[in-house]
Each structure stands twice: as structure tokens, then as C-alpha cells.
Amino acid sequence: MYNHHYLKPKKTTSAQVIWHICRLLFGFSFVVSGFVKAVDPLGLQYKIEDYLIALNLTELSPLALTAAFILCSVEFVIGLNFVFSIRMRESSFVGLLFMSIMTPLTLWIAIADPVTDCGCFGDAIILSNWATFWKNIVLLTAVIIVVVLRKKVRDTWLSPFPSWTLTVTFFIIPMALGFYALRFLPIIDFRPYKIGNNIIELMTIPEDAPKGESKTTLIYEKDGVEKEFTLQNYPANDTSWHFVDQKTVQIKEGYVPPIHDFAIIDNNNDDITTDILYYPDTTYLVVMYDLTLTRLTGLESLVKLHQYATEKGQPFYVLTASGETEREQFSNATNTTFNFCSVDPITLKTIIRANPGVVVLKEGTILNKYAVY
Numbered sequence: 001m002y003n004h005h006y007l008k009p010k011k012t013t014s015a016q017v018i019w020h021i022c023r024l025l026f027g028f029s030f031v032v033s034g035f036v037k038a039v040d041p042l043g044l045q046y047k048i049e050d051y052l053i054a055l056n057l058t059e060l061s062p063l064a065l066t067a068a069f070i071l072c073s074v075e076f077v078i079g080l081n082f083v084f085s086i087r088m089r090e091s092s093f094v095g096l097l098f099m100s101i102m103t104p105l106t107l108w109i110a111i112a113d114p115v116t117d118c119g120c121f122g123d124a125i126i127l128s129n130w131a132t133f134w135k136n137i138v139l140l141t142a143v144i145i146v147v148v149l150r151k152k153v154r155d156t157w158l159s160p161f162p163s164w165t166l167t168v169t170f171f172i173i174p175m176a177l178g179f180y181a182l183r184f185l186p187i188i189d190f191r192p193y194k195i196g197n198n199i200i201e202l203m204t205i206p207e208d209a210p211k212g213e214s215k216t217t218l219i220y221e222k223d224g225v226e227k228e229f230t231l232q233n234y235p236a237n238d239t240s241w242h243f244v245d246q247k248t249v250q251i252k253e254g255y256v257p258p259i260h261d262f263a264i265i266d267n268n269n270d271d272i273t274t275d276i277l278y279y280p281d282t283t284y285l286v287v288m289y290d291l292t293l294t295r296l297t298g299l300e301s302l303v304k305l306h307q308y309a310t311e312k313g314q315p316f317y318v319l320t321a322s323g324e325t326e327r328e329q330f331s332n333a334t335n336t337t338f339n340f341c342s343v344d345p346i347t348l349k350t351i352i353r354a355n356p357g358v359v360v361l362k363e364g365t366i367l368n369k370y371a372v373y
Helices: 014-038 041-054 060-085 088-112 129-152 160-183 201-204 271-279 299-312 323-335 343-349
Strands: 213-222 227-230 240-254 282-287 318-320 340-342 358-363 365-371
Touching: 014 041, 014 060, 014 088, 014 129, 014 282, 041 160, 041 343, 060 088, 060 160, 088 129, 213 318, 282 299, 282 343, 299 318, 318 343
Parallel strands: 282 318, 318 340
Antiparallel strands: 213 227, 213 240, 282 358, 358 365
């Protein structure tokens, strides 16, 4: 007689449920992290350069872009392999190694605070340094559980060839997204300067926005003894006390508008930000954050755009963080007469991921952005 006992499905254990939860939690987190980095490799490059500066390793800066591509690709591949339970033996090992490096690193970042934003989710999701560390503690715990319980779960459902084929495909996807962003611009713009946004509106602080709070402590000395006072009880009219120092500590951060550092200074050191933002016609802003690094392959198209804007009577400004010497050298080398203005380099890198890149404005609204080649 045929034994129907063998047709019964195996019972799912609690260990298997925990394993799948940890696998999916870790996988989806890495997919999101890798994807938002892949669509904006220059943003990740800038963040890596910030870390290298903090670590006094600026000689490694030329490798920052390569490291950005490797980092986002590894995260994306590990994430998708975890989500689809592919090559789990290799993926779980790489994931554990990755988190074993990143967790202590983010602890140092949280304590030393060399940068204000870790950049783990690019510009899509901004986390504090301590939030990033605790997030990594959760992910490290999850991947440890996946490694420990892996042998108790049947995690292989594809033969080696298709599983490796999918893994290679997963690797190609972030590489393709990254190279597209370098050649053109990111397919998704997570920054406040995306097309359609109005800079004026994003610089405005609402009337009902929460205000920041700070505490000021005044230190005075009398007869060789120092004492701390507040602004309400310090000895203003007592000449026997001598002022020593003042300390101000922020208790509560107030509302910070999405755009709070946009300022354009012309050659006469005049702030022309308002004039540009409220100009009723089209304005062309050409971003060249570092003239020594600016690509010259698209110079001819910029010259034609300059001529077109001049004929139409439309403003045309080149925004840069380079100094007067670099500007003169650029003008002499390229035989151009661009109107240069000064802007903070971080702001320029945030506005557009291109050097050079063109931003088309009208009454503060970004009509278009594109890289110049």
C-alpha cells in the first residue's frame, strides 16, 4: 500500500520563520541603500571624499569614484541575493563581513561626528549618525542570525548556473545606473534642486515653523573664583565681577528649510541672489564648481548658449567656487568671456551632479537641468 505520509509538507519551524524575516529585513535594506547610491554615484563620491578628509587620507581621493561604484554595486547585489534567497552561502558571508566593517566605522562617526550625514541612503533618506549606528546594529544582528540558522533552512532553489547568472545581472544594474548618471544626470533626483521645484519657496521659513532654542552661560570671576550665570541673573552692574567666557549650547534645533545655503555673489562682492531668483525671464546658471576639474568637451555648446542668451537679453552666469586666479586662467585658456559668480562648492555639488552643468531658471523655478559634454 502507498504511504501518503511522504506527501505531507514539512512543518515550518520558528527558526525558519526568524531566518526568513532577518533575510528579508537585511535584503530590502541593502537593496534600497545600493539603489539610491547607484543612481547618484557622484553624491557618494563626495561623501567618501568627506570621510577621507576627516581621516587625513586625502591622497586616496582619486579612488573615491571607483569606491563609490564598488560600494553601491556590492550592496545592491547582496540585497537582491538575500531577497530572492540566491547564493546565500556566499552572500551571507559577504554581508557579515560588510557589516563587521561598517558597524564599528559608524560608531566612530557617531562619536567623532566628522560629517553630519553618513550618506548610507544617499539624499533619499537622511539619518543622524547615531541613528545610522543603531540601524547597523540591527542589520548586523540580522545577518548573524542568517549565518547561524542558514543550515536549518533549505535556502537553495536554483541550480548554480542560473543563480550566478542572476547575481551577475544584479551587479550590472547599479553599474549601468551609475554610468548613466555620470553621462547625463541621476534618473531620480532626491535633492531639493530638482526640476519643477521653486527655490524661493524652499528657502522660505513658515510663520508657524518651530523655533530653535539655545542656552547661554556666562562665566564671571571674582576673588579668583569663577561662577556660571544665565542671561537673567548675571552681575551686569556689579564691577567686582569680571567677565571670563561665554558658552552657548543648542537645546532644540529649529526648522531648517530644504534650501538654506543658496547665495550668489558677483564680481563686485554683491549678493545678487534675489535679483536672479525673482527675474521674470529665463536665466541660465552654468555650474562649474571647480574650474581646474571642469570638462572642456562641451565648451562649444556653452559658448553657443552664452551667445543665444546674450542675443535674447537673458542673464547668463557661471557659478563657481574657484578663485580669481583660476577664473583668469580658465578665461585665457578657453578664450571665453563668461560672467563668473561665487557660490559655496557644496551648494554647487548639490544643485547639479555635473561639472559643467546647466540650470535653467525662471522666477526661481527650475525649468531644466542637464550635463554639458
